[in-house]
Amino acid sequence: MRVLIWHVHGSWATAFVAGDHEYIVPVVPDRGPDGRGRADTWDWPETVREATPSGLAALAAGGIDVVVLQRPHEADLLRRWTGLVAGRDVPAVYVEHNAPTGHAASTRHPMADVDVVEEGRVPIVHVTEFNALMWDTGHARTLVARHGVPDPGHLWTGGRRSVGAVVNEPVRRWRVAGTDVLVEVGRHVPLDVYGMGVGKLAEHLAAPARGPAHGLHDDVPQHAMHRELAASRAYLHPFRWTSLGLSLLEAMALGMPVLALPTTEAPVAVPPEAGLLSARPDDLVATARRWLDDPDEARAHGDAARAHVLEHYSHTAFLRRWDAILTEVTS
Template sequence: MRILIWHVRGAWTTAFVHGRHDYLLPAGPDRGPDGQGRSGICEWPAAARQVAIEELADEEVDVVVLQRPHEVELAEKWLGGRRPGRDVPAVYLEHDTPAGGIPDTPHPMAGGGVPIVHVTGFNDLVWDCAGTPTIVIEHGIVDPGRRYTGDIERAGMVVNDPVRRGRSVGADLLPALAAGVGADVFGVRVEQLPAHRGLRTYESPTQPDLHDHLPRRRVYVHLNRWTSLGISLIEAMHLGMPVVALATAETPLAVPHEAGYVTTRRDEIVPAVRHLMKDPDVAEEAGLIGRRHARRRYGLDRFLDEWDDVLRTVVAGTAP
Protein backbone atom coordinates (compact mmCIF):
# COMPACT_ATOMS: atom_id res chain seq x y z
CA MET A 1 0.00 0.00 0.00
CA ARG A 2 1.28 3.49 -0.88
CA ILE A 3 0.31 6.01 1.77
CA LEU A 4 0.54 9.79 1.48
CA ILE A 5 1.17 11.33 4.89
CA TRP A 6 2.61 14.61 6.12
CA HIS A 7 5.41 14.79 8.68
CA VAL A 8 3.44 16.56 11.41
CA ARG A 9 4.28 14.71 14.65
CA GLY A 10 7.73 13.16 14.54
CA ALA A 11 7.32 10.68 17.40
CA TRP A 12 3.96 9.38 16.18
CA THR A 13 5.13 9.20 12.57
CA THR A 14 8.23 7.27 13.64
CA ALA A 15 6.02 4.41 14.81
CA PHE A 16 3.66 4.63 11.82
CA VAL A 17 6.38 4.44 9.13
CA HIS A 18 7.76 1.25 10.70
CA GLY A 19 4.82 -0.58 9.14
CA ARG A 20 4.57 -2.79 6.07
CA HIS A 21 3.88 -0.14 3.42
CA ASP A 22 5.45 2.61 1.34
CA TYR A 23 5.10 6.06 2.90
CA LEU A 24 5.21 9.20 0.75
CA LEU A 25 6.14 12.39 2.63
CA PRO A 26 5.73 15.71 0.80
CA ALA A 27 8.96 17.73 0.71
CA GLY A 28 9.06 21.41 -0.16
CA PRO A 29 12.16 23.47 -0.92
CA ASP A 30 11.88 25.40 2.36
CA ARG A 31 11.01 22.31 4.48
CA GLY A 32 8.11 24.28 5.95
CA PRO A 33 5.22 22.79 7.95
CA ASP A 34 3.50 21.48 4.81
CA GLY A 35 6.63 20.01 3.26
CA GLN A 36 9.04 18.76 5.91
CA GLY A 37 9.78 15.48 4.15
CA ARG A 38 11.69 12.95 6.23
CA SER A 39 12.61 13.67 9.81
CA GLY A 40 16.11 14.87 10.51
CA ILE A 41 16.08 13.89 14.19
CA CYS A 42 14.21 10.55 14.22
CA GLU A 43 15.34 7.20 12.86
CA TRP A 44 13.03 6.23 9.98
CA PRO A 45 13.27 3.24 7.62
CA ALA A 46 13.88 3.59 3.89
CA ALA A 47 10.18 2.88 3.20
CA ALA A 48 9.49 6.43 4.43
CA ARG A 49 10.33 8.27 1.22
CA GLN A 50 10.16 12.02 0.76
CA VAL A 51 8.69 13.17 -2.54
CA ALA A 52 9.03 16.65 -3.99
CA ILE A 53 5.67 18.41 -3.99
CA GLU A 54 5.79 19.00 -7.74
CA GLU A 55 6.24 15.25 -8.34
CA LEU A 56 3.27 14.06 -6.28
CA ALA A 57 0.82 14.32 -9.19
CA ASP A 58 2.67 11.44 -10.89
CA GLU A 59 2.61 9.19 -7.82
CA GLU A 60 0.19 6.33 -7.36
CA VAL A 61 -1.45 6.79 -3.96
CA ASP A 62 -3.69 4.16 -2.38
CA VAL A 63 -4.76 6.14 0.67
CA VAL A 64 -4.17 9.54 2.27
CA VAL A 65 -3.73 9.92 6.03
CA LEU A 66 -4.82 13.48 6.85
CA GLN A 67 -3.83 15.19 10.10
CA ARG A 68 -4.84 18.85 9.57
CA PRO A 69 -8.02 20.10 7.86
CA HIS A 70 -6.19 22.12 5.20
CA GLU A 71 -4.42 18.98 3.97
CA VAL A 72 -7.60 18.05 2.05
CA GLU A 73 -7.06 21.04 -0.25
CA LEU A 74 -3.29 20.51 -0.40
CA ALA A 75 -3.70 16.90 -1.43
CA GLU A 76 -6.24 17.73 -4.13
CA LYS A 77 -3.92 20.38 -5.56
CA TRP A 78 -0.73 18.32 -5.34
CA LEU A 79 -2.28 15.04 -6.55
CA GLY A 80 -3.49 16.60 -9.79
CA GLY A 81 -7.11 17.08 -8.78
CA ARG A 82 -7.63 13.85 -6.86
CA ARG A 83 -9.57 14.82 -3.73
CA PRO A 84 -9.16 12.75 -0.53
CA GLY A 85 -12.39 11.02 0.41
CA ARG A 86 -13.77 11.32 -3.12
CA ASP A 87 -11.14 10.31 -5.67
CA VAL A 88 -8.67 8.62 -3.35
CA PRO A 89 -9.47 6.85 -0.05
CA ALA A 90 -8.66 8.86 3.07
CA VAL A 91 -8.76 8.78 6.84
CA TYR A 92 -8.31 11.69 9.23
CA LEU A 93 -6.03 11.28 12.26
CA GLU A 94 -6.82 13.50 15.26
CA HIS A 95 -3.87 13.94 17.61
CA ASP A 96 -5.26 16.58 19.95
CA THR A 97 -7.89 17.36 22.52
CA PRO A 98 -10.38 20.14 21.60
CA ALA A 99 -9.20 23.69 22.21
CA GLY A 100 -12.68 25.15 22.56
CA GLY A 101 -15.61 24.60 24.89
CA ILE A 102 -15.98 21.09 26.24
CA PRO A 103 -17.88 18.91 25.51
CA ASP A 104 -19.49 20.84 22.65
CA THR A 105 -16.53 21.55 20.36
CA PRO A 106 -17.38 20.37 16.82
CA HIS A 107 -14.62 18.51 15.05
CA PRO A 108 -13.43 20.33 11.89
CA MET A 109 -13.83 17.15 9.82
CA ALA A 110 -17.28 16.23 11.13
CA GLY A 111 -19.64 15.46 8.27
CA GLY A 112 -16.86 15.45 5.71
CA GLY A 113 -17.24 11.84 4.64
CA VAL A 114 -13.82 10.80 5.97
CA PRO A 115 -13.59 8.54 9.05
CA ILE A 116 -11.73 10.03 12.03
CA VAL A 117 -9.10 8.11 14.00
CA HIS A 118 -8.44 9.33 17.55
CA VAL A 119 -5.21 8.50 19.39
CA THR A 120 -7.01 8.12 22.74
CA GLY A 121 -10.45 7.13 23.92
CA PHE A 122 -10.60 10.41 25.84
CA ASN A 123 -10.23 12.41 22.62
CA ASP A 124 -12.97 10.37 20.99
CA LEU A 125 -15.18 11.08 23.99
CA VAL A 126 -14.75 14.85 24.14
CA TRP A 127 -14.75 15.80 20.45
CA ASP A 128 -18.19 16.29 18.89
CA CYS A 129 -17.84 14.40 15.62
CA ALA A 130 -21.57 14.72 14.82
CA GLY A 131 -22.09 11.12 13.77
CA THR A 132 -18.97 10.84 11.62
CA PRO A 133 -17.51 7.33 12.07
CA THR A 134 -14.70 7.33 14.62
CA ILE A 135 -12.07 4.78 15.56
CA VAL A 136 -9.60 4.74 18.44
CA ILE A 137 -6.05 3.54 17.77
CA GLU A 138 -3.85 4.17 20.78
CA HIS A 139 -0.21 5.13 20.36
CA GLY A 140 2.50 2.63 19.55
CA ILE A 141 6.19 2.99 20.30
CA VAL A 142 9.37 1.69 18.72
CA ASP A 143 10.78 0.28 21.94
CA PRO A 144 14.07 2.06 22.76
CA GLY A 145 14.85 -0.53 25.42
CA ARG A 146 15.24 -0.10 29.15
CA ARG A 147 17.96 2.54 29.64
CA TYR A 148 17.09 3.96 33.04
CA THR A 149 19.99 4.71 35.37
CA GLY A 150 18.61 7.63 37.40
CA ASP A 151 22.14 8.69 38.32
CA ILE A 152 21.26 12.40 37.92
CA GLU A 153 19.09 13.31 40.90
CA ARG A 154 16.80 15.70 39.04
CA ALA A 155 13.41 15.60 37.35
CA GLY A 156 13.38 15.08 33.59
CA MET A 157 10.72 16.38 31.20
CA VAL A 158 10.03 16.65 27.48
CA VAL A 159 7.89 19.64 26.46
CA ASN A 160 7.73 21.27 23.05
CA ASP A 161 6.99 25.00 22.81
CA PRO A 162 6.18 25.44 26.52
CA VAL A 163 5.97 29.25 26.50
CA ARG A 164 3.34 29.40 23.76
CA ARG A 165 1.39 26.44 25.14
CA GLY A 166 1.58 27.71 28.70
CA ARG A 167 -0.86 26.25 31.21
CA SER A 168 -1.97 23.44 28.90
CA VAL A 169 1.47 21.82 29.35
CA GLY A 170 1.88 22.97 32.95
CA ALA A 171 4.51 25.62 32.24
CA ASP A 172 3.30 27.59 35.26
CA LEU A 173 4.11 24.60 37.51
CA LEU A 174 7.73 24.46 36.38
CA PRO A 175 9.21 27.11 38.73
CA ALA A 176 8.07 25.27 41.88
CA LEU A 177 9.29 21.94 40.51
CA ALA A 178 12.66 23.37 39.49
CA ALA A 179 13.16 25.12 42.81
CA GLY A 180 12.09 22.09 44.80
CA VAL A 181 13.97 19.23 43.13
CA GLY A 182 15.72 20.60 40.02
CA ALA A 183 14.24 20.12 36.55
CA ASP A 184 15.87 19.39 33.19
CA VAL A 185 13.54 20.19 30.29
CA PHE A 186 14.17 18.79 26.80
CA GLY A 187 12.30 19.84 23.66
CA VAL A 188 11.63 22.43 20.96
CA ARG A 189 11.88 26.11 21.93
CA VAL A 190 12.49 25.30 25.60
CA GLU A 191 15.19 27.98 25.63
CA GLN A 192 12.36 30.53 25.64
CA LEU A 193 11.44 29.55 29.20
CA PRO A 194 12.24 32.28 31.75
CA ALA A 195 15.26 31.54 33.92
CA HIS A 196 14.37 29.94 37.26
CA ARG A 197 16.47 28.54 40.07
CA GLY A 198 17.04 24.86 39.45
CA LEU A 199 15.85 24.89 35.82
CA ARG A 200 18.01 23.68 32.93
CA THR A 201 16.90 23.42 29.29
CA TYR A 202 18.15 21.26 26.43
CA GLU A 203 16.98 22.38 23.01
CA SER A 204 15.54 19.85 20.55
CA PRO A 205 17.90 16.86 20.88
CA THR A 206 17.72 14.07 18.31
CA GLN A 207 15.59 11.11 19.32
CA PRO A 208 18.64 8.85 19.93
CA ASP A 209 20.28 11.56 22.06
CA LEU A 210 17.08 12.06 24.03
CA HIS A 211 16.85 8.35 24.74
CA ASP A 212 20.44 8.40 25.98
CA HIS A 213 20.20 11.45 28.24
CA LEU A 214 16.63 11.54 29.54
CA PRO A 215 16.75 8.23 31.50
CA ARG A 216 19.74 9.45 33.49
CA ARG A 217 17.28 11.69 35.37
CA ARG A 218 15.84 10.12 38.50
CA VAL A 219 12.14 10.79 37.74
CA TYR A 220 10.09 11.68 34.66
CA VAL A 221 7.54 14.43 35.37
CA HIS A 222 4.49 15.03 33.17
CA LEU A 223 2.71 18.30 33.96
CA ASN A 224 0.29 18.41 31.02
CA ARG A 225 -3.15 19.68 32.05
CA TRP A 226 -5.01 19.62 28.76
CA THR A 227 -3.30 17.85 25.92
CA SER A 228 -3.66 14.53 24.23
CA LEU A 229 -1.54 11.72 25.66
CA GLY A 230 2.09 12.75 25.14
CA ILE A 231 4.22 10.16 23.38
CA SER A 232 7.20 11.41 25.40
CA LEU A 233 5.46 10.09 28.53
CA ILE A 234 5.05 6.65 26.95
CA GLU A 235 8.66 6.71 25.75
CA ALA A 236 9.84 7.57 29.27
CA MET A 237 7.95 4.56 30.60
CA HIS A 238 9.48 2.36 27.89
CA LEU A 239 12.90 3.65 29.00
CA GLY A 240 12.11 2.39 32.51
CA MET A 241 11.68 5.77 34.21
CA PRO A 242 9.38 6.21 37.22
CA VAL A 243 6.68 8.80 36.56
CA VAL A 244 5.01 11.64 38.44
CA ALA A 245 2.10 12.93 36.37
CA LEU A 246 -1.09 14.97 36.53
CA ALA A 247 -4.23 12.81 36.50
CA THR A 248 -5.80 14.57 33.53
CA ALA A 249 -7.19 13.43 30.14
CA GLU A 250 -5.90 9.92 29.26
CA THR A 251 -2.95 9.89 31.67
CA PRO A 252 -4.65 7.95 34.54
CA LEU A 253 -5.15 5.01 32.15
CA ALA A 254 -1.64 5.26 30.72
CA VAL A 255 0.22 5.37 34.06
CA PRO A 256 -0.60 2.76 36.71
CA HIS A 257 -0.19 4.08 40.25
CA GLU A 258 2.53 1.51 40.94
CA ALA A 259 4.63 3.13 38.18
CA GLY A 260 5.10 6.30 40.23
CA TYR A 261 2.52 8.85 41.29
CA VAL A 262 -0.52 10.33 39.56
CA THR A 263 -2.30 13.28 41.15
CA THR A 264 -4.53 16.29 40.60
CA ARG A 265 -3.02 18.13 43.59
CA ARG A 266 -0.32 20.66 42.74
CA ASP A 267 0.99 20.49 46.33
CA GLU A 268 1.69 16.76 45.93
CA ILE A 269 3.93 17.03 42.85
CA VAL A 270 7.24 18.01 44.48
CA PRO A 271 6.83 15.69 47.51
CA ALA A 272 6.10 12.76 45.17
CA VAL A 273 9.25 13.47 43.15
CA ARG A 274 11.30 13.80 46.34
CA HIS A 275 10.00 10.45 47.59
CA LEU A 276 11.21 8.68 44.45
CA MET A 277 14.49 10.58 44.48
CA LYS A 278 15.41 9.62 48.03
CA ASP A 279 14.83 5.89 47.42
CA PRO A 280 16.48 4.73 44.17
CA ASP A 281 15.29 1.15 44.70
CA VAL A 282 11.66 2.26 44.87
CA ALA A 283 12.19 4.44 41.81
CA GLU A 284 13.73 1.58 39.85
CA GLU A 285 10.91 -0.81 40.73
CA ALA A 286 8.29 1.76 39.76
CA GLY A 287 10.05 2.23 36.43
CA LEU A 288 10.06 -1.51 35.76
CA ILE A 289 6.32 -1.69 36.44
CA GLY A 290 5.70 1.25 34.13
CA ARG A 291 7.81 -0.30 31.39
CA ARG A 292 5.89 -3.58 31.54
CA HIS A 293 2.58 -1.73 31.36
CA ALA A 294 3.71 0.53 28.49
CA ARG A 295 5.02 -2.37 26.44
CA ARG A 296 1.72 -4.22 26.82
CA ARG A 297 -0.56 -1.29 26.09
CA TYR A 298 1.53 0.73 23.64
CA GLY A 299 3.45 -1.93 21.75
CA LEU A 300 4.39 -1.32 18.13
CA ASP A 301 2.94 -4.55 16.70
CA ARG A 302 -0.54 -3.89 18.12
CA PHE A 303 -0.43 -0.30 16.82
CA LEU A 304 0.59 -1.32 13.30
CA ASP A 305 -1.92 -4.19 13.14
CA GLU A 306 -4.79 -1.89 14.11
CA TRP A 307 -3.74 0.67 11.53
CA ASP A 308 -3.51 -2.02 8.85
CA ASP A 309 -7.09 -3.07 9.62
CA VAL A 310 -8.35 0.50 9.31
CA LEU A 311 -6.40 1.25 6.13
CA ARG A 312 -7.62 -1.95 4.46
CA THR A 313 -11.25 -1.11 5.17
CA VAL A 314 -10.83 2.48 3.97
CA VAL A 315 -9.19 1.38 0.71
CA ALA A 316 -11.83 -1.30 0.20
CA GLY A 317 -14.60 1.21 0.85
CA THR A 318 -15.96 -0.79 3.80
CA ALA A 319 -14.97 1.58 6.62
CA PRO A 320 -17.81 2.28 9.08
Protein backbone atom coordinates in the same frame (compact mmCIF):
# COMPACT_ATOMS: atom_id res chain seq x y z
CA MET B 1 0.43 -0.09 0.03
CA ARG B 2 1.73 3.30 -1.00
CA VAL B 3 0.63 5.70 1.76
CA LEU B 4 0.69 9.49 1.41
CA ILE B 5 1.17 11.18 4.78
CA TRP B 6 2.39 14.61 5.85
CA HIS B 7 5.18 14.85 8.42
CA VAL B 8 3.28 16.54 11.27
CA HIS B 9 3.99 14.83 14.59
CA GLY B 10 7.49 13.39 14.65
CA SER B 11 7.15 10.74 17.35
CA TRP B 12 3.79 9.47 16.10
CA ALA B 13 5.01 9.45 12.50
CA THR B 14 8.12 7.53 13.53
CA ALA B 15 5.92 4.78 14.96
CA PHE B 16 3.59 4.86 11.93
CA VAL B 17 6.18 4.69 9.14
CA ALA B 18 7.79 1.60 10.67
CA GLY B 19 5.05 -0.53 9.09
CA ASP B 20 5.24 -2.78 6.04
CA HIS B 21 4.28 -0.15 3.46
CA GLU B 22 5.83 2.52 1.28
CA TYR B 23 5.33 6.01 2.70
CA ILE B 24 5.34 9.20 0.65
CA VAL B 25 5.93 12.43 2.59
CA PRO B 26 5.49 15.80 0.85
CA VAL B 27 8.47 18.15 0.75
CA VAL B 28 8.54 21.83 -0.23
CA PRO B 29 11.64 24.01 -0.82
CA ASP B 30 11.69 25.64 2.64
CA ARG B 31 10.66 22.40 4.39
CA GLY B 32 7.85 24.32 6.07
CA PRO B 33 4.82 22.80 7.86
CA ASP B 34 3.18 21.65 4.61
CA GLY B 35 6.26 19.83 3.36
CA ARG B 36 8.81 18.96 6.03
CA GLY B 37 9.90 15.82 4.23
CA ARG B 38 11.81 13.13 6.09
CA ALA B 39 12.63 13.64 9.76
CA ASP B 40 15.99 14.98 10.89
CA THR B 41 15.86 14.03 14.57
CA TRP B 42 14.17 10.61 14.29
CA ASP B 43 15.37 7.45 12.54
CA TRP B 44 13.07 6.65 9.61
CA PRO B 45 13.40 3.60 7.32
CA GLU B 46 14.28 3.72 3.63
CA THR B 47 10.64 2.93 2.80
CA VAL B 48 9.86 6.60 3.52
CA ARG B 49 10.59 8.81 0.54
CA GLU B 50 9.97 12.43 -0.23
CA ALA B 51 7.85 13.85 -3.06
CA THR B 52 7.47 17.44 -4.21
CA PRO B 53 4.00 18.72 -5.17
CA SER B 54 4.87 18.08 -8.84
CA GLY B 55 6.06 14.60 -7.91
CA LEU B 56 2.76 13.94 -6.18
CA ALA B 57 0.91 15.12 -9.28
CA ALA B 58 2.78 12.47 -11.27
CA LEU B 59 1.56 9.84 -8.78
CA ALA B 60 -2.06 10.93 -8.98
CA ALA B 61 -3.02 8.38 -11.63
CA GLY B 62 -3.04 5.27 -9.49
CA GLY B 63 0.25 5.85 -7.68
CA ILE B 64 -1.28 6.53 -4.26
CA ASP B 65 -3.26 3.81 -2.50
CA VAL B 66 -4.41 5.75 0.57
CA VAL B 67 -4.03 9.21 2.10
CA VAL B 68 -3.62 9.79 5.83
CA LEU B 69 -4.82 13.33 6.64
CA GLN B 70 -3.93 14.98 9.94
CA ARG B 71 -4.97 18.63 9.48
CA PRO B 72 -8.14 19.97 7.82
CA HIS B 73 -6.31 21.90 5.09
CA GLU B 74 -4.41 18.83 3.89
CA ALA B 75 -7.46 17.78 1.87
CA ASP B 76 -7.18 21.11 0.04
CA LEU B 77 -3.45 20.59 -0.51
CA LEU B 78 -4.16 17.14 -1.94
CA ARG B 79 -6.72 18.55 -4.37
CA ARG B 80 -4.49 21.46 -5.39
CA TRP B 81 -1.36 19.37 -5.89
CA THR B 82 -2.87 16.23 -7.41
CA GLY B 83 -6.46 16.99 -8.44
CA LEU B 84 -7.63 14.15 -6.18
CA VAL B 85 -10.50 14.45 -3.70
CA ALA B 86 -9.82 12.51 -0.51
CA GLY B 87 -12.47 9.86 0.05
CA ARG B 88 -13.79 10.04 -3.51
CA ASP B 89 -10.81 9.69 -5.87
CA VAL B 90 -8.47 8.09 -3.36
CA PRO B 91 -9.18 6.26 -0.07
CA ALA B 92 -8.43 8.37 3.01
CA VAL B 93 -8.57 8.54 6.79
CA TYR B 94 -8.25 11.54 9.08
CA VAL B 95 -6.12 11.17 12.22
CA GLU B 96 -7.07 13.44 15.12
CA HIS B 97 -4.05 13.74 17.39
CA ASN B 98 -5.42 16.27 19.86
CA ALA B 99 -8.06 16.74 22.50
CA PRO B 100 -10.60 19.52 21.77
CA THR B 101 -9.11 22.98 22.11
CA GLY B 102 -12.45 24.68 22.81
CA HIS B 103 -15.06 23.62 25.35
CA ALA B 104 -14.02 20.14 26.46
CA ALA B 105 -17.33 18.42 25.76
CA SER B 106 -18.99 20.46 23.01
CA THR B 107 -16.32 21.44 20.49
CA ARG B 108 -17.34 20.48 16.98
CA HIS B 109 -14.63 18.69 15.04
CA PRO B 110 -13.49 20.67 11.96
CA MET B 111 -14.02 17.63 9.72
CA ALA B 112 -17.43 16.69 11.12
CA ASP B 113 -19.42 18.50 8.44
CA VAL B 114 -17.26 17.71 5.40
CA ASP B 115 -19.33 15.71 2.90
CA VAL B 116 -16.94 12.78 2.41
CA VAL B 117 -16.55 12.47 6.18
CA GLU B 118 -20.28 12.59 6.89
CA GLU B 119 -20.81 9.95 4.21
CA GLY B 120 -18.37 7.65 6.00
CA ARG B 121 -15.79 7.72 3.23
CA VAL B 122 -13.14 9.34 5.44
CA PRO B 123 -13.34 7.98 8.98
CA ILE B 124 -11.90 10.07 11.82
CA VAL B 125 -9.34 8.05 13.74
CA HIS B 126 -8.65 9.16 17.30
CA VAL B 127 -5.45 8.26 19.11
CA THR B 128 -7.14 7.85 22.52
CA GLU B 129 -10.53 6.80 23.79
CA PHE B 130 -10.68 10.09 25.70
CA ASN B 131 -10.45 12.09 22.48
CA ALA B 132 -13.12 9.98 20.83
CA LEU B 133 -15.41 10.63 23.79
CA MET B 134 -14.86 14.38 23.98
CA TRP B 135 -14.88 15.54 20.34
CA ASP B 136 -18.27 16.23 18.75
CA THR B 137 -17.82 14.51 15.39
CA GLY B 138 -21.47 14.62 14.34
CA HIS B 139 -22.40 11.74 12.04
CA ALA B 140 -18.83 11.00 11.02
CA ARG B 141 -17.59 7.46 11.45
CA THR B 142 -15.04 7.35 14.27
CA LEU B 143 -12.39 4.79 15.13
CA VAL B 144 -9.65 4.59 17.76
CA ALA B 145 -6.07 3.53 17.06
CA ARG B 146 -4.36 3.71 20.43
CA HIS B 147 -0.78 4.95 20.53
CA GLY B 148 2.07 2.51 20.31
CA VAL B 149 5.72 3.34 20.87
CA PRO B 150 8.81 1.55 19.55
CA ASP B 151 10.61 0.05 22.53
CA PRO B 152 13.71 2.19 23.26
CA GLY B 153 14.93 -0.41 25.74
CA HIS B 154 15.18 -0.32 29.52
CA LEU B 155 17.70 2.53 29.62
CA TRP B 156 16.85 4.02 33.03
CA THR B 157 19.77 4.37 35.39
CA GLY B 158 18.45 7.13 37.63
CA GLY B 159 22.01 8.11 38.38
CA ARG B 160 21.32 11.83 38.04
CA ARG B 161 19.52 13.46 40.98
CA SER B 162 17.06 15.34 38.80
CA VAL B 163 13.55 15.07 37.42
CA GLY B 164 13.34 14.87 33.62
CA ALA B 165 10.62 16.38 31.44
CA VAL B 166 9.96 16.75 27.70
CA VAL B 167 7.94 19.82 26.70
CA ASN B 168 8.01 21.50 23.29
CA GLU B 169 7.58 25.30 23.28
CA PRO B 170 6.96 25.43 27.05
CA VAL B 171 6.77 29.23 27.28
CA ARG B 172 4.38 29.70 24.35
CA ARG B 173 2.13 26.83 25.51
CA TRP B 174 2.34 27.86 29.15
CA ARG B 175 -0.86 26.65 30.88
CA VAL B 176 -1.81 23.98 28.36
CA ALA B 177 1.63 22.40 28.73
CA GLY B 178 1.54 22.88 32.49
CA THR B 179 4.71 24.95 32.38
CA ASP B 180 3.67 26.78 35.54
CA VAL B 181 3.52 23.38 37.28
CA LEU B 182 6.95 22.53 35.87
CA VAL B 183 8.34 25.82 37.21
CA GLU B 184 6.76 25.24 40.62
CA VAL B 185 8.30 21.77 40.87
CA GLY B 186 11.60 23.29 39.74
CA ARG B 187 11.58 25.62 42.75
CA HIS B 188 12.19 22.55 44.92
CA VAL B 189 14.01 19.90 42.87
CA PRO B 190 16.53 19.95 39.99
CA LEU B 191 15.05 19.57 36.50
CA ASP B 192 16.40 18.42 33.16
CA VAL B 193 14.02 19.66 30.46
CA TYR B 194 14.17 18.57 26.81
CA GLY B 195 12.28 19.83 23.77
CA MET B 196 12.02 22.60 21.21
CA GLY B 197 12.27 26.09 22.60
CA VAL B 198 13.15 25.06 26.15
CA GLY B 199 15.92 27.64 26.34
CA LYS B 200 13.23 30.27 26.91
CA LEU B 201 12.52 28.64 30.27
CA ALA B 202 15.78 29.95 31.72
CA GLU B 203 14.31 33.26 32.84
CA HIS B 204 11.42 31.50 34.60
CA LEU B 205 13.39 28.88 36.55
CA ALA B 206 15.25 29.68 39.75
CA ALA B 207 18.91 30.61 39.40
CA PRO B 208 21.34 28.19 41.11
CA ALA B 209 22.03 30.72 43.90
CA ARG B 210 18.35 30.78 44.82
CA GLY B 211 17.29 27.23 44.11
CA PRO B 212 18.16 23.93 42.43
CA ALA B 213 20.33 23.88 39.33
CA HIS B 214 18.53 22.93 36.12
CA GLY B 215 19.52 21.63 32.71
CA LEU B 216 17.77 22.88 29.55
CA HIS B 217 18.37 20.77 26.43
CA ASP B 218 16.99 22.21 23.20
CA ASP B 219 15.83 19.92 20.36
CA VAL B 220 18.04 16.90 21.08
CA PRO B 221 17.70 14.01 18.55
CA GLN B 222 15.35 11.34 19.88
CA HIS B 223 17.85 8.51 20.40
CA ALA B 224 20.29 10.79 22.24
CA MET B 225 17.49 12.34 24.28
CA HIS B 226 16.32 8.91 25.44
CA ARG B 227 19.78 8.08 26.79
CA GLU B 228 20.10 11.42 28.56
CA LEU B 229 16.53 11.45 29.87
CA ALA B 230 16.91 7.96 31.33
CA ALA B 231 19.74 9.19 33.55
CA SER B 232 17.25 11.33 35.53
CA ARG B 233 15.70 9.73 38.60
CA ALA B 234 12.06 10.35 37.56
CA TYR B 235 9.89 11.78 34.78
CA LEU B 236 7.48 14.72 35.16
CA HIS B 237 4.57 15.06 32.74
CA PRO B 238 3.09 18.47 33.65
CA PHE B 239 0.53 18.79 30.83
CA ARG B 240 -2.93 19.98 31.80
CA TRP B 241 -4.60 19.31 28.46
CA THR B 242 -3.03 17.05 25.89
CA SER B 243 -4.21 14.04 23.99
CA LEU B 244 -1.59 11.70 25.46
CA GLY B 245 2.01 12.81 25.19
CA LEU B 246 4.10 10.20 23.44
CA SER B 247 7.04 11.47 25.47
CA LEU B 248 5.24 10.16 28.55
CA LEU B 249 4.88 6.68 27.06
CA GLU B 250 8.49 6.73 25.86
CA ALA B 251 9.72 7.73 29.34
CA MET B 252 7.73 4.88 30.86
CA ALA B 253 9.20 2.48 28.30
CA LEU B 254 12.66 3.66 29.36
CA GLY B 255 11.79 2.44 32.86
CA MET B 256 11.20 5.86 34.46
CA PRO B 257 8.78 6.40 37.36
CA VAL B 258 6.15 9.01 36.54
CA LEU B 259 4.81 12.19 38.13
CA ALA B 260 1.81 13.58 36.24
CA LEU B 261 -1.49 15.44 36.46
CA PRO B 262 -4.67 13.30 36.51
CA THR B 263 -6.07 14.78 33.29
CA THR B 264 -7.22 13.56 29.86
CA GLU B 265 -5.86 10.03 29.15
CA ALA B 266 -3.17 10.02 31.86
CA PRO B 267 -5.25 8.01 34.39
CA VAL B 268 -5.40 5.17 31.83
CA ALA B 269 -1.77 5.42 30.77
CA VAL B 270 -0.27 5.66 34.27
CA PRO B 271 -1.46 3.02 36.76
CA PRO B 272 -0.82 3.64 40.50
CA GLU B 273 2.13 1.26 40.59
CA ALA B 274 3.88 3.30 37.85
CA GLY B 275 4.05 6.53 39.83
CA LEU B 276 1.89 9.37 41.11
CA LEU B 277 -0.99 11.25 39.50
CA SER B 278 -1.97 14.33 41.48
CA ALA B 279 -3.58 17.71 40.89
CA ARG B 280 -1.53 19.07 43.81
CA PRO B 281 1.97 20.27 42.82
CA ASP B 282 2.98 19.90 46.49
CA ASP B 283 2.32 16.16 46.23
CA LEU B 284 4.40 15.94 43.07
CA VAL B 285 7.26 17.75 44.79
CA ALA B 286 7.08 15.56 47.91
CA THR B 287 7.16 12.37 45.84
CA ALA B 288 9.99 13.68 43.65
CA ARG B 289 12.03 14.44 46.74
CA ARG B 290 11.38 10.99 48.15
CA TRP B 291 12.48 9.31 44.92
CA LEU B 292 15.61 11.45 44.76
CA ASP B 293 16.49 10.07 48.20
CA ASP B 294 15.32 6.51 47.49
CA PRO B 295 16.44 5.19 44.09
CA ASP B 296 15.15 1.70 44.92
CA GLU B 297 11.58 2.96 45.25
CA ALA B 298 11.98 4.95 42.04
CA ARG B 299 13.27 1.84 40.27
CA ALA B 300 10.29 -0.26 41.37
CA HIS B 301 7.79 2.29 40.01
CA GLY B 302 9.81 2.61 36.81
CA ASP B 303 9.80 -1.14 36.25
CA ALA B 304 6.01 -1.14 36.64
CA ALA B 305 5.71 1.79 34.21
CA ARG B 306 7.74 -0.04 31.58
CA ALA B 307 5.73 -3.25 31.96
CA HIS B 308 2.46 -1.32 31.57
CA VAL B 309 3.56 0.44 28.38
CA LEU B 310 4.87 -2.73 26.76
CA GLU B 311 1.57 -4.47 27.44
CA HIS B 312 -0.91 -1.69 26.65
CA TYR B 313 0.94 0.52 24.13
CA SER B 314 2.73 -2.10 22.08
CA HIS B 315 4.24 -0.89 18.82
CA THR B 316 3.34 -4.21 17.20
CA ALA B 317 -0.31 -3.83 18.22
CA PHE B 318 -0.30 -0.22 16.93
CA LEU B 319 0.97 -1.29 13.50
CA ARG B 320 -1.46 -4.21 13.38
CA ARG B 321 -4.39 -1.89 14.15
CA TRP B 322 -3.31 0.53 11.43
CA ASP B 323 -2.90 -2.28 8.92
CA ALA B 324 -6.51 -3.26 9.61
CA ILE B 325 -7.73 0.35 9.19
CA LEU B 326 -5.83 0.91 5.94
CA THR B 327 -6.97 -2.42 4.52
CA GLU B 328 -10.57 -1.61 5.35
CA VAL B 329 -10.60 1.87 3.78
CA THR B 330 -8.83 0.69 0.63
CA SER B 331 -11.19 -2.23 0.11
